[in-house]
Amino acid sequence: MALYSDKVMDHFQHPRNVGKLPDADGVGEVGNAKCGDIMRMYIQVDPETQVITDVKFNTFGCGSAIATSSMATEMIKGKPVSEALQLTNRAVVEALDGLPAHKLHCSVLAEEAVRAAIRDYYDRNSIPYGEELRACEGHCDTCGH
């Protein structure tokens, strides 16, 4: 398939970390305004180290939505939340060897889901937001918030 890179197809066909975490420390669900697709991300965080010890996702979406979810979970697993917050959709896309132009927005969904899960974790634990989590100002034109 010329549409997607081999990496995308690999993560689509064998998605890592699919599923739910019933005892998650943070859950984030985001919807994509462009296409209506939905992603839910669960994270488990070590309260001492602030490291993301486990992560799972559920996605209702296209091939690249599934692949970017999968890749994003791999990229944040074992990382401190502060580092996970640095994850950009661009980094996910690069890790997947690219996406077709009209599919770039799908990767935003993954970035958003990670941030939403962390935000939920912060909320539950009354941790104040840092710079990276300040409210969306709605000017990036991708997430639809």
Add this chain to the structure above:
Amino acid sequence: MALYSDKVMDHFQHPRNVGKLPDADGVGEVGNAKCGDIMRMYIQVDPETQVITDVKFNTFGCGSAIATSSMATEMIKGKPVSEALQLTNRAVVEALDGLPAHKLHCSVLAEEAVRAAIRDYYDRNSIPYGEELRACEGHCDTCGH
């Protein structure tokens, strides 16, 4: 060639009565307003019987102009002028097994040339015109007069 019937091609390739009659009793030259083509017709008439004893033509024109000139000369040769005046372009077309629609006007040239030659013969011999030769009223939209 699908463009022209076999008859047309025969008369085009082997035109009958091509040439000039230096001692013609009547000469008619007509031009086709639609395409600029020109036909000249020579007739020799027996003064006793009013029969066209010889006819020749010269044509600067398309394949169907040459074929219709040729067919027209065949159709009037040996006929009394009065009968030759009855020759219609439609009769010439039929004798040629038809012409493509956008080439029908070429056959008008042949009819016109015959009439012009007879008119010239009448003029030279001060024979009054009959009904068939009354002035063109310019409403047939084909000869360009």
Add this chain to the structure above:
Amino acid sequence: MKIYADNAATTRVSDTALAAMTPCFQEIYGNPSSLHTPGQRAAEKLAAARAIFARNLHADPREITFTSGGSEADNQALRTAAALGEKRGKRHIVSTKFEHHAVLHTLQALEREGFEVTLLDIPPDGVVTAEQVRDAIRPDTCLVSVMFANNEIGTIQPIAEIGAVCRQAGVLFHTDAVQAAGHLPIDVEAMQVDLLSLSAHKFHGPKGVGVLYARRSIPLATLIHGGAQERGKRGGTEDIPGICGAAAAFDEACATIEQNAAYLTPLRDRLIAGLTAIPHTALNGDSARRLPGNVNVCFEGIEGESLLLLLDEKGIAASSGSACTSGSLDPSHVLLALGRPHEVAHGSLRLSLSHENRPEEIDYILEVLPGIVSYLRGMSPVWDE
């Protein structure tokens, strides 16, 4: 197993069509506008192809215009009726919400130019009624355009009835018969159709060849200006190989309509039965008044692209909605028009069969699909059994 079940998107060129095309590439390659023998041989081919289309549509060869495909034919049909309407001060057009984009986008362009367009709602069974058309016609209506069979859900519209309504109202009637041509009998006289479009690659002819039928009294508006081809109404050197292949394919398709329908209908119905047995799965469009090869279902909780990719992995080529919208992210406008909610419309699957599909392929599709559906539902955050 490799299964091509996307015949509504495009079809394989038939042996018959290919045989008709082959001599036109290197032997009879003249320009049909040329006077010489090579040109006239091409002109004869062109005339023969035109006659084939005319005969099978019950039309006159002079009513057949060759175009570069169904889209161009649709565009030219609509532009023609609009130009005639304009002249008589009639600037209202009736069409439907589930037309192909070749029609809908042309109508949008006409709206920008001052036309008013009424798009009929689609009843839940996917079949527009002649009454709906009659009720929508106004004194200033210049055109009704209703497709013969829908390209996504395959439902067949009551063309003859709509034709009668339009004729009675004195309004031109165009039908986009791109999905119907070669698959359903067409008689432009009996059906009182004034303008009709078709496309060869939907019935095992080549891509890039369409036909616009226009009743003799209708002066076509020119979309592509140029030479004197197609009676001066469509410039451009004619694609003789394509046109010959298209005609051969159409002749063959029309001769085998009944036979193919008899073969395909049970296969289609077996697919429908098998798929709708999967929980929370609904057939889109009437189960009987549909093209013999068309199956279209919605699986709740599933997104179409993932489904297609997983099917493709299993060797099954299918589609979700129409091919030409796959570059876009919107759910099918056809399914939305049919009343499916946004997220359900997203989970549609179209399987479109041709006589080249084998019964074993149906078995295989029914074998693998349920597993894929539950796999995706299992991954879906919107799905709770």
Add this chain to the structure above:
Amino acid sequence: MKIYADNAATTRVSDTALAAMTPCFQEIYGNPSSLHTPGQRAAEKLAAARAIFARNLHADPREITFTSGGSEADNQALRTAAALGEKRGKRHIVSTKFEHHAVLHTLQALEREGFEVTLLDIPPDGVVTAEQVRDAIRPDTCLVSVMFANNEIGTIQPIAEIGAVCRQAGVLFHTDAVQAAGHLPIDVEAMQVDLLSLSAHKFHGPKGVGVLYARRSIPLATLIHGGAQERGKRGGTEDIPGICGAAAAFDEACATIEQNAAYLTPLRDRLIAGLTAIPHTALNGDSARRLPGNVNVCFEGIEGESLLLLLDEKGIAASSGSACTSGSLDPSHVLLALGRPHEVAHGSLRLSLSHENRPEEIDYILEVLPGIVSYLRGMSPVWDE
């Protein structure tokens, strides 16, 4: 002997082109808009073809739009520039009197819509100058359209010089390169061309495939509305076999431009010398700045169609003016623009050679032509030696 000397009307599909097309009819027959493997294999073919055109024109693949032929490409180029002009209140277009009808008739349509068109006179050598263009450009000029090589008399226009004039004046420049593409080197960057049309069947590719090059910054106006194909600027399922054949033919033609020119130029010049040795015969257009395969002469006192029919009888396929006007009775607008009187323009003969023509064919043509000319002159009432 059978001689095809009408390569400006259309050409024989090359073996290379046919080999590129063949697998696309029955093997790689998917719709390139489809997500599945058969569709994506077609999409890869499409992308490869686009890259071939881009490379040979020194353009970017995103600047290449496939159309149904040269005529559609011309129409879309002109409509694009006109739409942009309209937006900026610029409604003046500069073109020439000897453009192809695909350009001239589109310009007439634009005139009816309120545009003003200046058609440059054609100098006796058939070569328009950059000065003429510069003098004609006004502050409200939105487009200059000058053909690369004329289709009847084969004269080559100073495209790079005209491009420079247009760029300096900030006016879009379109060139109809249908006769030039594959026969002369083209570099849209170096020549400062903004829009360019070409047609595959003029360089041994298939009929029904054209290309519109449009510089990246230029938003195309849509002629055929429909699906999302060609970046949404040209609806309709792509003719993959045709496009692949076109690309293969273009690649081959561009690689052999010099070689073919070296082969054809002496043949052409021998024909010109031989024909102009017939009394009262004149070459049309400059003898050097013309396509390597183009010969066009006027024989006084002779009408073109009869000449062609007699040549055809001898096995020689030639033309008088362009093929696409053969349904019309008017003498060539190109020869009239060149200053030939009506009756002389009527007696024109175009012989257009390709690398497939053999030297013996030139001998044969020169053997039979004088006889035919004197035969027809002998029959002509307007001829007196």
